[in-house]
Amino acid sequence: VFTEEDKYNLYSNLLFKYFLAEGVVCGHDLFVASAKEHPDNILKELPAPLLDDSYRNELGKEATVVKAEDSQDSMKIAWRYQNLPKLEASPTTTTKFGHYYDVSKKMPPELLQSIKWQSFYLPEESHLQPKRNICNMNNAYARLLESIQRIIYQQGFDGSDPQKKQKNILRIGIQSLGFMLWGDDICSSDTPKDIHSLTKFLYVLRGLLRKSLSACIITVPAHLIQNKAIMERVTNLSDTVVGLESFIGSERETNPLYKDYHGLVHVHQIPRLNSLICDVPDTKDLAFRLKRKLFTIERLHLPPDLSDTVSRTSKQDLAESAKLLSSGCGAMAMGKKHLDF
Amino acid sequence: QGKFTLLRDTRTDGSFLVHHFLSFYLRAGCKVCFVALLQSFSHYSIVAQKLGVNLTAAKERGQLVFLEGLKSCLDLWFGEEEKQSGELSPLQFLSESTSDLKALFNFVRTSLTPADSDTWQGPVLLVDDLSVLLSLGATPVAVLDFIHYCRVTVCSQLKGNIVVLVHSEQDSKDEENELVGNSLSHHSDLILWVEGLATGFCKDVHGQIKIIKRVSLELRGEQDRVQVYQYKIQDKNITFFAPGLSAAVL
Numbered sequence: 019v020f021t022e023e024d025k026y027n028l029y030s031n032l033l034f035k036y037f038l039a040e041g042v043v044c045g046h047d048l049f050v051a052s053a054k055e056h057p058d059n060i061l062k063e064l065p066a067p068l069l070d071d072s073y074r075n076e077l078g079k080e081a082t083v084v085k086a087e088d089s090q091d092s093m094k095i096a097w098r099y100q101n102l103p104k105l106e107a108s109p110t111t112t113t114k115f116g117h118y119y120d121v122s123k124k125m126p127p128e129l130l131q132s133i134k135w136q137s138f139y140l141p142e143e144s145h146l147q148p149k150r151n152i153c154n155m156n157n158a159y160a161r162l163l164e165s166i167q168r169i170i171y172q173q174g175f176d177g178s179d180p181q182k183k184q185k186n187i188l189r190i191g192i193q194s195l196g197f198m199l200w201g202d203d204i205c206s207s208d209t210p211k212d213i214h215s216l217t218k219f220l221y222v223l224r225g226l227l228r229k230s231l232s233a234c235i236i237t238v239p240a241h242l243i244q245n246k247a248i249m250e251r252v253t254n255l256s257d258t259v260v261g262l263e264s265f266i267g268s269e270r271e272t273n274p275l276y277k278d279y280h281g282l283v284h285v286h287q288i289p290r291l292n293s294l295i296c297d298v299p300d301t302k303d304l305a306f307r308l309k310r311k312l313f314t315i316e317r318l319h320l321p322p323d324l325s326d327t328v329s330r331t332s333k334q335d336l337a338e339s340a341k342l343l344s345s346g347c348g349a350m351a352m353g354k355k356h357l358d359f
Numbered sequence: 360q361g362k363f364t365l366l367r368d369t370r371t372d373g374s375f376l377v378h379h380f381l382s383f384y385l386r387a388g389c390k391v392c393f394v395a396l397l398q399s400f401s402h403y404s405i406v407a408q409k410l411g412v413n414l415t416a417a418k419e420r421g422q423l424v425f426l427e428g429l430k431s432c433l434d435l436w437f438g439e440e441e442k443q444s445g446e447l448s449p450l451q452f453l454s455e456s457t458s459d460l461k462a463l464f465n466f467v468r469t470s471l472t473p474a475d476s477d478t479w480q481g482p483v484l485l486v487d488d489l490s491v492l493l494s495l496g497a498t499p500v501a502v503l504d505f506i507h508y509c510r511v512t513v514c515s516q517l518k519g520n521i522v523v524l525v526h527s528e529q530d531s532k533d534e535e536n537e538l539v540g541n542s543l544s545h546h547s548d549l550i551l552w553v554e555g556l557a558t559g560f561c562k563d564v565h566g567q568i569k570i571i572k573r574v575s576l577e578l579r580g581e582q583d584r585v586q587v588y589q590y591k592i593q594d595k596n597i598t599f600f601a602p603g604l605s606a607a608v609l
Contacts, residue, residue, distance in 0.1 A: 222432055
């Protein structure tokens with residue numbers, strides 16, 4: 019899984035922590051790697067899982083309020099939308115896939131202690147040279163690969179130890195790959211010394227993941243990488259690619275279209291594994307918001323356009339936002355040519 | 360016989376064509392050398408089973424030579440020094456000593472050169488996906504040379520076919536990839552170009568495919584024949600239909 023970081027790295031960090039927290043709750047093993055923040059600190063700041071009862075109560079309250087309003091007046095203007103299935107904006111209480119987390123609380127240390135975890139903190143490891151560096155890769159990446167491979171082999175995630183009865187999954191989290199602290203200059207220069215280091219690393223990692231029972235999330239500061247060809251190749255080598263675009267500091271923050279949300283989620287690629295087809299979602303327009311306790315990803319709703327003097331920045335922007343509207347009127351999201359009504 | 364088919368996909372995933380050609384040629388009784396760089400063997404195996412072909416059995420009876428790029432790369436990277444025993448890994452170009460794809464070509468050649476006991480129909484080389492070689496550090500010239508050598512051996516000498524997939528993005532900034540793709544387009548006998556819809560994303564039409572028969576290469580004064588269809592991928596097959604006639608519209 020590949021996440022393009024948002025500019026100030028607030029939200030992608032959150033997703034990263036969610037991935038690791040889910041691993042803790044499911045009892046998976048963890049491997050955390052970072053060049054900036056010590057993995058111990060990262061793990062201490064994982065969000066606490068929500069216990070079923072308290073969450074259901076909260077959610078129940080919200081849901082009942084919404085339902086009450088809806089049932090009273092049937093839609094008058096946008097009557098066409100009435101026939102659409104009710105959008106599940108918040109996670110339902112009936113489907114239980116994964117867990118929910120409370121962002122305002124930290125994960126209790128007893129939970130952390132119940133799982134095995136390994137870490138790779140670059141400043142502590144950089145003095146050692148990698149044993150072999152066949153591909154002439156960046157040293158830091160080579161060390162990281164060696165570390166991962168050693169864990170996979172020693173803990174038996176690749177099935178090499180038939181004695182191990184209980185099979186577990188290794189969740190690997192790598193933070194801010196490609197960032198200059200890793201010794202790679204793709205973020206700082208237009209013509210980096212070695213543009214293949216990152217892609218070679220990803221290819222070998224992909225091989226390791228395919229060979230073992232592990233899943234990996236990587237966050238990358240895509241906005242810093244000058245050479246876009248690298249991002250294209252990286253996308254090609256990943257299974258899932260999600261980009262987070264936060265509204266902080268951009269003109270969209272004050273745009274009334276987006277007032278309920280903190281950013282957009284761009285799903286660039288979904289895995290197509292072991293099958294001809296992939297799980298095509300209903301809509302590709304997703305936005306996220308960070309409430310006090312919850313981080314939610316939901317479908318993008320545009321508020322109704324009530325006045326024609328609403329100051330939208332420009333017609334171009336309107337076209338952009340029209341592109342994002344995925345409604346019953348037909349699919350036109352994410353295309354260059356927008357359809358006029 | 361002796362045809363070079365180029366598969367291109369832009370803005371979408373054209374790997375279903377690779378799965379199709381793999382099962383097609385195996386069912387036709389050809390000897391296939393599959394250079395699979397992007398996915399693992401089990402992925403192709405599972406999809407092939409849905410299409411009615413057993414890859415493991417084909418490998419065992421010698422009909423299929425499967426190069427799993429991911430595994431070879433791992434062997435090269437983490438393997439022990441003594442294991443080499445004079446045999447070069449097909450992905451030898453990853454180490455700095457060689458910058459060309461000769462080892463890979465030799466692998467293809469030895470796999471497809473028929474032994475006396477072989478009774479297969481013509482040899483076929485299938486590559487998924489060529490763009491990965493560029494990501495791993497091969498230069499575009501090296502990639503084009505590799506394809507050229509393969510054409511000479513497989514298409515001309517052995518009268519076999521080659522099918523190659525090149526992936527690209529729309530408005531791609533990856534010039535090396537575009538160079539390889541365009542250059543191969545000029546030399547292909549048949550181009551199958553798969554694209555996502557220009558107007559965006561739709562549940563009933565997954566994309567459109569352009570079939571270009573390079574008749575102009577045969578120097579008869581004819582122009583290339585282009586056909587455009589739209590398609591929808593299902594679990595076990597793909598339905599094609601003329602543009603505008605998808606189930607969503609009818």
